[in-house]
Amino acid sequence: MQPSRRTVRFHLGLVAATITALVAAGLTIITPALAADTPLSQNRPATASSSQGAGYGAGAAFDGDNGTRWSSAAADPQWIQVDLGATATLSQVVLRWEGAYAKAYKIQASTNGTTWTDLYSTTNATGGTQTHTLTGTGRYIRMHGTGRATGYGYSLWEFQVYGTGGATTTPRPKPTFTDEVTHHEFQANCSWTANRPDDPIVYPGLPGASHMHTFVGNRTTNANSTASSLLGGGTSCTNPHDRSAYWFPSFYKGDQLVQPTGDQVIYYKSGILNYWQVQPFPQGLRFVVGSPTATLAEFRDSPGAVEGFECGDLSRSWDIPASCVPGSQVNVRYQAPSCWDGVNLDSPNHKSHMSYPENGYCPPSHPVAVPMLEFKIAFPASGDLSQARLASGRGYTWHYDFFNAWDNPAILDALVTHCINGGLQCNPRGYDLYKPHRGAALTENFELP
Secondary structure (H helix, E strand, C coil), X not given: CCCCHHHHHHHHHHHHHHHHHHHHCCCCCCCCCCCCCCCCCCCCCEEECCCCCCCCCHHXXXXXXXXXXXXXXXXXXXXXXXXXXXXXXXXXXEEEECCCCEEEEEEEEECCCCCCXXXXXXXXXXXXXXXXXXXXXXXXXXXXXXXXXXXXXXXEEXXXXXEEECCCCCCCCCCCCCCCCCCCEEEEEECXXXXXXXXXXXXXXXXXXXXXXXXXXXXXXXXCCCHHHHHCCCECECCCCECCEEEEECEEECCEEECCCCCEEEEEECCXXXXXXXXXXXXXXXXXXXXXXXXXXXXXXXXXXXXXXXXXXXXXXXXXXXXXXXXXXXXXXXXXXXXXXXXXXXXXXXXXXXXXXXXXXXXXXXXXXXXXXXXXXXXXXXXXXXXXXXXXXXXXXXXXXXXXXXXXXXXXXXXXXXHHCCCCEECCCCECCCCHHHCECCCCCCCCC
């Protein structure tokens, strides 16, 4: 027997009164979330046929932020696709168009990213928010635009794919802060340890096979260094858990070797726009940044931000300056790739397992965002530098190597989470001087709290 409407209203009123009483008593009521489930596509690797430029890459349409967008070149056709990580059973796609929308487009699915099946098609779309119920499966989902509604390109605030399946890992959600986020970094300050003609990444087990390198960080680094030997070595870094090895070509003034003095700043930053997705380096990861055979143009036009050499009021020099103000020093800064293929700790050329972001997002070939290293090395050289050089040659042959060996991965994870994901500008123990209310990642003894 069905209850009467009057009975239903009575019961609903009783429930409402009960909840009101409980809240008044100071109890917390937990109710089911009414918001839509997180889409399978959020923060997944994405690519597109084109983009308008930095900040408008494909990943902007899958970051869960209605303030960022993908924008294509002003031409037909164009497409944007997402890799769900594994095959999913699809139920719905939501397209949130910016003013430059598609009048004609298809929603397509694929198991291999090559052969596509049409799940939806239209030639008279009106823009705004378009919700499409779908029936189908696929790992790769794309919007294939064939007709623009305006003279601009295609532009999506968000492209959301719903269903079941897909990747088993859940991307980190974007954090919310009351503070303005201006930085997402922490420092690893490490001083000089040795000069050796060794390179345990490029010439492992071959002492003397390389040009002269200057080493900071791990005190035991030599041609025979391995991940395990570095973990057993001491360190010159402020954080005693950082046993990583960092090295670069030695700096000479004529035939005089010039040592960097004091702590050298090695930044761990976010190289991607969705900084909250950065993960710690895996143990033993190693790579080379730059090239000892680079030309000036190759150094200057590197995919990463290159600030080059600076001293006094001079900055962004692509070679060592011919002279510097007496009493100043020569600094050099160069950013590393920050997207990892998620599989290989090294590669034959010591570079291809890493990639620079594309328009602010990691490409599908290298989907794992790791900290972006930026070496800021200071050499106490000033005055006449016409005879200054690197062990590898001219200044634009600047390069450096990194071999990860934090002895406690939880320490590195805490710094990445608190400082990079947390949008802070931290010192080596994860403390932001300008936002003291956010606390520190580590204790004063560099341990987990």
